[in-house]
Amino acid sequence: MNCGSKKLLRMSYLQRQSRINTRSDLMKELDKLSLENYKPLREIVFEHLREAIITGEIEPGERLMEIQLAENLGVSRTPVREAIRKLELEGLVIMEPRKGVYVSEVSITDVKEVLEIRVSLEGLGAYLAAERIKDDELQELLKKHEELNKSIKDRDVSGIVRKDTELHNIIFKAAKNDTLVDLIDGLMEQVKRFRVSYVSGHHKSSDLAKEHEKIICAIKNRNKEAAKKYAEEHIEIAKKYIVSDYNREKL
Amino acid sequence: MNCGSKKLLRMSYLQRQSRINTRSDLMKELDKLSLENYKPLREIVFEHLREAIITGEIEPGERLMEIQLAENLGVSRTPVREAIRKLELEGLVIMEPRKGVYVSEVSITDVKEVLEIRVSLEGLGAYLAAERIKDDELQELLKKHEELNKSIKDRDVSGIVRKDTELHNIIFKAAKNDTLVDLIDGLMEQVKRFRVSYVSGHHKSSDLAKEHEKIICAIKNRNKEAAKKYAEEHIEIAKKYIVSDYNREKL
DNA sequence: ATAACAAATATTGTATACATATAATAGCAA
């Protein structure tokens, strides 16, 4: 595993210079800005490690050693440890006290469980969105839908994945339930780690388009129950493809 | 705020004695046991603080200061900091970098959001339970239901709350989705912090009994859709009572 | 009195030191 060039992070710490005593208003303003940008090292390390785990750069089962990570990142053990505590609570790593920390494995069972839940939550999101979406959000939704269809037509896979994610995010935002958004985000982390793409290659593009169409129409027509039903169906289908992809790969 | 008698925790650290070189098998066995029981200080601190926050012993908005907490608990800042990182990820505290850590506020909006989600998840739990429950789990469920009804008949409020929680837990266990269990647990923390009891005093006992009856019958009959519907209704009603309790209190 | 600045203080952020436990290795007896 390669965590990037050594001492990469140290700069961001040393950059912070000591106080200048008499300063202009402009300097104060600049200072305030740089403060707003300030992130503790533990945050940087946390995000870095999370990214590395989710993308698979650090593989499941691999051990995370504090000293080694600290040296690679050019920081001390303290921020690394604090970052690891958060990863632990997110379920990305497993701690065995006094033994060490290991990147947790994601089984197909875990993914099935998560998607089972996501079926419900996506249904809820669409239901609430149909109830609460505002006009400008609806416009945004329709626009994103068109963009997605264009990506589908162009067979631009990475574009499809991106636009699809954005589309779902717009719906969740429109549902006006921040807790729901956070919950989904946390859940999907597990799925992302599982190597199959969320938008399966076998999920026929034409079907995908139709499914979205139905959901969006229902939301537009403020038909809550229909929106819920179609959204649930949509994820249910995606789930089936992911599972069958997995089985295919297992052969 | 009083976090208990000073130096309370230090014992658990000092208890761990240095190694005895030649030891019997029995001693090894004892050692293994004490190891399995071993919890890092950060865990103890974490659980302690979480409990204190959930019960309201530490109030929303209150500041958590590392040195003070460490002194009160008789530990150093390190385990306290690591515990706080976890509380932060759970949303129980809010961190402002370089400023401090504050116990997060729980608004009625948050509670509404959580319960909105819980309606869906409880429905999902009952649905899956109806599909997957095993005979012994069903027996356990029926037994708990009787116990709950007894508590209701006796007007034993704390008994009702306890049995109700246990009943719901049995259903979720039967759903065979561990992720779902963890998710619900995390979510309900927020509601518990909100001072209204989850089983509202205004939720008529007779209704409560009927609602449970319907859910359990549906599960028993393996009627998934009905189980889902009744479970959703049940939480929806509870949600209404909690919200109206809140409004009443606000007067 | 009050605003602005400066010094002092308290608190968080980070690094390091020390203690203890686990793992790995080597030596030794049966």
Place this chain on the structure above:
DNA sequence: TTGCTATTATATGTATACAATATTTGTTAT
């Protein structure tokens, strides 16, 4: 060899030291 103990190395757990920032207090000039 095999199994045990002793030894060493390495990693984690905890405490403390140091650095930088925020906050409070105090002082001075207006």
